[in-house]
Amino acid sequence: MGLLYGPLHLSSSFFRRNDLLIDNRTGSALGTPLAWPEAKERAGQQLLAIWKKARGKERDALLWGDEVEYLVVAVDDKEEKVRLSLCQAEILKALAQDAELSKRAAVNGDASEYDLPDNVKSILIKEPLPTFHPEFGRFMLEATPGKPWGIGFKELLKVESNMKWRYGSPSRLCCYCEVESNITRRVTAKNHMAANEYPITLTTFPRLGCSDDFTLPSYPLSGPALRSQFVPDEIANPHIRFPTLAANIRSRRGRKVELNVPVFRDTNTPWPFKDPTVNYDLHKWPEDDDVRNGAAKEGNVYMDAMAFGMGSCCLQITFQCKNITEGRKLYDQLSPLGPIMLALTGATPIYKGFLVDTDVRWNQIGNAVDCRTREELGEVPLKNDRWRIPKSRYASNSTYISQDPHLRPEYMDPDLVIDEDIKKKLMDGGMDELLATHFAHLFIRDPIVIFNEDLQELDLTKTDHFENLQSTNWQHIRFKPPPADNDIGWRVEFRPMEIQITDFENAAFSIFMVLITRAILSFDLNFYIPIPRTTENMETAHARNAVLDEKFYFRKDPFPHRYPRSQRHQQSRPSSPPGGSTPSPPPSTTPSSPLLQPIESEYTLMSVNDIINGSPDGFPGLIPLVESYLDSLNVDVETRCALAKYLDLIRRRADGSLWTNAKWIREFVAKHPDYKQDSVVSAKISYDLVKAVEEITEKEGKDGSIGWEMFTAKKH
Template identity: 65%
Template sequence: MGLLALGTALEWPQARERAHQVRDWGIQQLLEIWNKAKGKERDAMLWGDEVEYLVVNYSADDEKVLLSLRQAEILDALAADEHLARNGGGANHIDDEPIPRPARDNPLPVFHPEFGRFMLEATPGKPWGIGFKELLDVEPDMKLRRRIAKDHMRSGEYPITLTTFPRLGCPGQFTVPYYPPSGPRLRSQFVPDEIANPHIRFPTLAANIRSRRGRKVQVNVPVFHDSQTPRPWKDPTVDYDLHNWPEDDDVRNGAAPDDYIHMDAMAFGMGSCCLQITFQAKNITEGRQMYDQLSPLGPIMLALTAATPIYKGFLADTDPRGFWEEQPLRNDRWRIPKSRYASNSTYISTDARLRDEYLDPNLVIDPDIKARLVNGGMDDRLATHFAHLFIRDPIVVFEEDLRELDLNKTDHFENLQSTNWQHMRFKPPPADNSNNIGWRVEFRSMEIQVTDFENAAFSVFMVLVTRAILSFDLNLYIPIAKVDENMERAHARDAVLGQRFFFRKNPLPARGASRADEDGSSSSRTGSPRRGRGPVEEEYEEMTADEIINGSSAGFPGLIPLVESYLDSVNVDVETRCQLAMYLGLVSKRASGELETTARWIRNFVAAHRGYRNDSVVSEAVAHDLIGAVIAVGECEAEGRDFEGLAVHGLSRLLGRSRGASKRVGANGTAAAAAAAAGVDVMV
């Protein structure tokens, strides 16, 4: 969840007039942080995960499953739970600053608001540490979060980890309570204003994005053509005769092309759930290295975790949620080729292995902002990164924040930083750093998975990959343009099996060579980008996801073998290694195709349903049974029962035999202690 603030939100014409001031003050705040924290050293190597839930109202006896819009009430109940609060858990209420919590060795989870009133976000009570046994506490902690959330809901409400609600935006009722669409903020044909979190940031964000564009958001996803799907296919939910708002002319002017599912509000993107991992580095140099080296993995992990084959009651011809949510404006201050929702656009490390050829020569930046940052002491590479982010306009501006600049805050900086929704985010420490937070990197491309086991597996995998990168000094650089191309390929249906991705041929440093030696220069480890001896095109090739993850006969070692080599090099006890092997096994089998992605499992579930007519339509009955299956899997997992006894179509092809008979896991007691404190029995 991004910056939440209170105040008098300016409508777009007024916000546009103050945009320069927000950027100016944001740069001053950034330089203040830079000068305070650029020399920060020896920070603990911590990390954290964010799990997002949809809250659904489900009954086996009622064919209609609905989104519950009770986010505020659920957060109120969590915040009012004194037992949670005493043990370091609870909720940050929608209108509150983050609540100070008592220090605990094993604090309970914390819940947060999200864009949709049907969503919740949950994080561990404190960041995870560097210990390997701590990795085994991630899964039971995720189970604990789900159980605590459920305990503070009504009997028919369930927190589920699907990226999108299958029938969001369909005609008729899909929320409880029901609200008609076409409110003054979103002006959507399909969803009501009330679907968004009522915090003033969110309706203002939606309204100002629409007002700034002079039209509604236009999200068009290609429909999947099944055997009975018409050609051409016209979205039957689009009303071409609607005249409630001037923007209703959009569809009459071509906003809803044939063969595309048309959506007209940011609720369809911001209302999606994902799995995000944040890493804290020991210093800024290591943080910048992690940012760069993890960037090429974003598209690969998006394809591996793909889980979004349904939009607005129709099967799509794409598998993950989109980093294509909108096209950039053509009448902005700059002509920008990518939207705010995209893969990242540059590398930021001072690593000498970063060649000029990897960078985008046409990267759009604000030269005045870059000059200010460089004059303030920031190096060229990082100044370029922030000068690129700051080409954007601030969307939500509060009048009260413009009265006086406070250099002990980061509100103006975060206004721009948090509305650049790229697949990586580089996060400076807070200005008022009372908690001694370091430089952080956020990995944002993964889709949420159905089970806590899967979400833990992908989280732990990313942690181990990061440690292997740092331990072996891996070099995963490819041209940033190829990362963009990989991201486009990752959106294809069954991309994990059907697509090839550009990836570096040899990630290992030359034996006995320094970084400078590797590219033929004699410079130190850090510095400006250098030109290597050979053509950059010879450094990478197209590989399948299986080859990238598991290794190839052509010589690429594979990320999992590299992780296993890393684990071989450190002291890991047998029990921990066996549990980690189960997580790595899931990732490996997803990459090889032995197990299906969540998107493929959902497609097969729909195709096998007796109510599906091979016409790409996901009816209420199909959606009901899909949600019911997801709930059943979650309940089974929470109770520690074996999945093999669960009658859910295709489940073995999603999870395989990764989970045997359940057993209590508390490798270092953290999750078990937290669960005991909450009065919850957590099994895995």
């Protein structure tokens, strides 16, 4: 997820890293799977070659891109039922044709091939169409802007309109550009769907894995790739990498993946709860013994396939940095923010037709791709494997990598597992110990899928072998070396946030993350806490209503203290300040050069509201820090007011005056006339929920319309 493939292209499917094997537009199969014993050796050689070539790379302009993932649903109003539409390939094929037309229009300066008004044709000539990509689920689409965003404030104000939905056909493109230079993504996708199909931005489909026909078309369960009781193989992208990945995870693990999510206990929920959908009498595959051996835990909703994790949608942001130093700093400083933003964007209170007692998706994706053996999990003594590994390959970060004087050894993970051989080879090749340790940690994982074509040669000018390992280590922040042979710089990908129902919300969280990165670099902010505390925070973020009810470890004082103010100001210059001015850091009331104290004194438990808006104990708050950054740049009043509406959403979600998506969905289910206070989200409830989400996407709670609680504190 989140690879830049060219100067104007952001992409995020974790399989689209090798142009020789994969058609990025359609996801069609181009390879034959096979084992790869030389994986790490070749990947290490390529990594070292990339690092040597790109370590001095400098980019003048910071670019960034958002990645929005959609579920495609088919709504049957006659039956009052909603299903997942397994139409990804057809939609992508049509979108690819549009993209080709748009490219020709831009090159030739002529959009006559489109049957569109002249003013819309002029837009197509100037601006590329949004880019669409396949994802794991055949019911999913991922969309990115046609070219990366810059950090100018006018660019930030185009993000929402680029995402925006306008109901209608492509012949009405002229209606969906509030900001004329942007072609919107939802309507572009919708145009290539059936009249009853819609792209929606829910994290999970409420009845994925239920016993009724939840896909269109419907297929039998328990296929050879997933071997799932609950979902058919056909739910996955047909590209051979996807089912191969799922099968290899199961094979390496020695059993199916296990997802157990605590059920929400309502007044009529049967207790003790035993998932009534589990079939203990199925004997089709050897893995069917899993449930008879205790895989389905009491009190939990049980799921058994990769689709329940990788079939989730999220919002990701990729930043291209000025150089490797800036990238390493952002990687470190964004890490403690991950759990906070995960809780703040909570949107996943339903799994497999049940209300659950968690609000976010993160751990379930980790469980869905967890390939660790029993030895690596510590369930049995080590015999055949090299290490006990504390986390799934989809998990929170375990390293810091910045050569920053603020970084203390005590912040590091004391239980970090690394491949010492890889670390030595990287350091012998000239890489510093911090970065070598980071990559040596990633290299403890085996590659899960590789193809015969990959083994034909080792080309040190390419990155395919390295990406096979890098791109299947799904950390909540990803540090990304430049790809081969183009102008792209060092990148950092921020991955934890949940997708939101509306484009306004997704734009708000995207813009906020861009602005906080600017504040971090401009003011030399220090958010370091020990890595184990961030790991704990990621667990805390899963709790129901964690955004209001839980507290998170966070640094008390984010301001730098190791240098006199004059030096600190010089070291805090932003890489690419809009308008060319240099901000001054907000005043700090603490001494400028304190003696180092025990690290436990540097952080404390805070609420999300304290972290976002500021605490009585003196933490300034992330939004006030962003506002200080904006104050220093003389932003014009109109732009400042436009940005304020996005920041206000973040501020009010944090203080509880606006609901999260998760809270709104819970309340919708609880108040539905079909709900029996038994935790069950029926087909009728799911249908009405999706219909409501469609309306919210269009109206955004305006004038007291449905969902207003997520956007305004008072119903008008």
